[in-house]
Amino acid sequence: MNIRPSAAIRQNYNEIADICRKTSEPVFLTKNGEGDLVVMDIETYSRREKMLKLREELLSIEEDRLAGRSGCTLDELDTYLDDVITEV
Template sequence: MMNIRPSAAIRKNYNEISELCKRTGEPVFLTKNGTGDLVVMDVEAFARRESMLKLRETLLRSEEERIAGKPGHSIDESAKMMSRAIREVTDAKRG
């Protein structure tokens, strides 16, 4: 579910919006005069999203290299890289 609030709500109800972001782990979209203006989100949720984006970029780059015929990695190397990526995402959750 998308959380949408008018931009004035951030001034009047900061604590409520902060709690909503933390409780749901989802961003709150703020509007100004009925038009999208800002997105507010919990720092931990932001860190998780950033980690996932970096992981997706790495996976996409690897797939593009594979398609281009570049040499790949062994199963052991791949397992180590995946473990490292999982640790990074897990560490980002802990903050």
């Protein structure tokens, strides 16, 4: 976990951007010793958003399954997951 004071973003923007890109991890910024912001590169953010969307879809499908609603075949699921993984 990379934690920096909020002033670091003004003083060392390029350094923080490089850290985000190289590690694919967010940098946590503090203000007066308390957590304030999280900064990450756009690729990492996009990947996380896609993964969250996939998790939401899978949860919805599981809820449908538990409620007894019909689903899809294993082949259909395999094709769908291959497409989603390719996007990520």
